[in-house]
Amino acid sequence: MATTRNATTHWEGSLFEGAGQVTLESSGSGTYDVSWASRAEEANGKTSPEELIAAAHSACFSMALSNGLAKAGTPPTSLDTSAEVDFVPGTGITEIRLRVRGSVEGMSNDDFVAAAEDAKANCPVSQALASVPSITLDAALA
Numbered sequence: 001m002a003t004t005r006n007a008t009t010h011w012e013g014s015l016f017e018g019a020g021q022v023t024l025e026s027s028g029s030g031t032y033d034v035s036w037a038s039r040a041e042e043a044n045g046k047t048s049p050e051e052l053i054a055a056a057h058s059a060c061f062s063m064a065l066s067n068g069l070a071k072a073g074t075p076p077t078s079l080d081t082s083a084e085v086d087f088v089p090g091t092g093i094t095e096i097r098l099r100v101r102g103s104v105e106g107m108s109n110d111d112f113v114a115a116a117e118d119a120k121a122n123c124p125v126s127q128a129l130a131s132v133p134s135i136t137l138d139a140a141l142a
Contacts, residue, residue: 009034022047040089050085050093057125058083061098064123068115069104077103080142095134101142113139 005027011020019035038046058081069076079102086095100116107115116139120126126135 019046022052039087048087050087053093053125053129054083054085054096057085057096057098057123057129060123060125061100061119065100065102065116065119068119069102069107072115074104074107074111077105078142079103093129093132095136096129096132097136097138099138101140103142107141109141112141 006025007022008025009020009022012018016036019033021031022034023031033046034048035046038044039048039050043051061083062079062081065079065081066076079100081098081100083099084097085093088094098120102112102116104112116137120135120137129135
C-alpha cells in the first residue's frame, strides 16, 4: 500500500528579495523559513531545498542500509550518516556526498562497504536523485 507525505510552501515576494516558509504537513513537525540567500549564500538560520534533500537522503540511505544489514543477519548497532548537497545557482544540484560510519558486530569493513553501496543504489531517494551528476559514498565501520 502506498503512502503519501506532503509539505507546503508559502512564498512572498520576488526570488531574491522574498522569503517563504516550508511546512512539513504530514508529520506536523514544524515550519521552516526559507529564502534565496539561505540557498545560495549563507543559511542565517533558514533552510533550503538542498538541506531538505540532504535530510531526506541521509535518512532514506540509513533505513535502506539498516534493512539490508538486518536481512543479511548482521543488524547494525548504530549508523551515523551525513549527506552534503552542492547547489550551483544557474546549474542546479551538482553533487551529493554521503558518509556513513557503522557499528556492526561480526562484519568485515569490505562487507559493510558493499552493503552501503547497495543501499546507495537502491534507496528510493537515491533513485529519485539519479539525475544528479555525482553521488559519492564514503563508508566504513566505526
